[in-house]
Amino acid sequence: MANAKELRKQIGSIKNTQKITSAMEMVAASKMRKAQERMSRGRPYSDHIREVIGHVANASPEYRHQFMIERPVKRVGYIIVTTDKGLCGGLNINLLKATVKHIKTWVEQEVEVDLCLIGNKGAQFFRSYGGNVVAASSHVSENPVMTDLIGSIKVMLDAFEAGRVDKIILANNVFKNTMTQVPTLRQLVPLDAAKEAPGRQRWDYIYEPEARDLLEGLITRYIESQVYQAVVENVACEQAAKMIAMKSATDNAGDLVDELQLIMNNARQAAITQELSEIVSGAAAV
């Protein structure tokens, strides 16, 4: 029979943990609201610019920016956005799993892979998993600033321009709702053409002023907005996942406490019964 004192101690410690997890849940919930707001403010811009870029990639322009040219792929670059801190359920693992699967298909084709990691968790993972990490940045705050991100992204873009990397893929979690975050991999450059109704003829934009300057600016803006949105979205995902993880941890702790409480009561009752029967049998013997 379990010792009542020991059980009491165990219950106490579980209750303490429960207090911590429920506090973390509330913190995550309030942070999530802010992060979600920031995310939804940026979304229309990043969605629209992606659409426009999709059209641009579809057009048949006289000038082709080097980010628009498909090259035979010898080396692929991944920009992987993960969280800095853990305790957010399967969020990072799901993303990393999807990414690794994606990477494997390239490796099978004997294509080499470069990694650019935003966030601590990705860095930790690839340190043990292995992989050619060319840039990493962590401690992206809850309120990311473009200038902080641009450094590590620049490494990738420069590599593309120099021809060392032939494709760049952006991997991040996309926020569906509080319960679901979807790991998503998207091709960043060369520009991904939008699916178009078949039968449309070759067409091109009128550019004002020069196509070159215009596309240069637009594409820079596009990449910045995509990466920024990925990071912001990731923050919202992190808080949502953390809230859910902490909620279930709190619930589990509650269940555990109930169970232990029952066992403890049983044990106490058994001890009392035993004592009584000892006294009674002792009295009978006298």
Add this chain to the structure above:
Amino acid sequence: MAATVHCSIVSAEREIFFGAVEMVVASGTDGELGIFPGHTPLLTGVKPGPVRLRLEGGVEEVFFASGGYIEVQPNAVTILADTAFRADDIDEAAAIEAQQKAARELADNRADIDFGRVSADLAEQAAMLRTIRKFREQR
């Protein structure tokens, strides 16, 4: 009913307008543009200035865009603005003050100011004021 084109104005912070319009008037890098439905595909920059939309039924709405890009497809116009707002949201007093501040900085002619930035500021504020005035005339 007149033909319409789908127009959306988004800034980095939010989506500002979304809907069918009869005509879009914006100031592109190479001058004022009037866009009707069925326009040929066009891609151009936006200069700070007013963006006028004629909605279905002839009602006009005025917005302010502080630069960015505009994409025209035969059936859709997308304005990707750096910042944009509805003309009635512009704070005229604040715009005038910012303009004067920028002008003063330019006039001071000190070595430590970023000339390019300040003159861009000045142009933006001037464009904002132009937008407000245009908007006033209309009402």
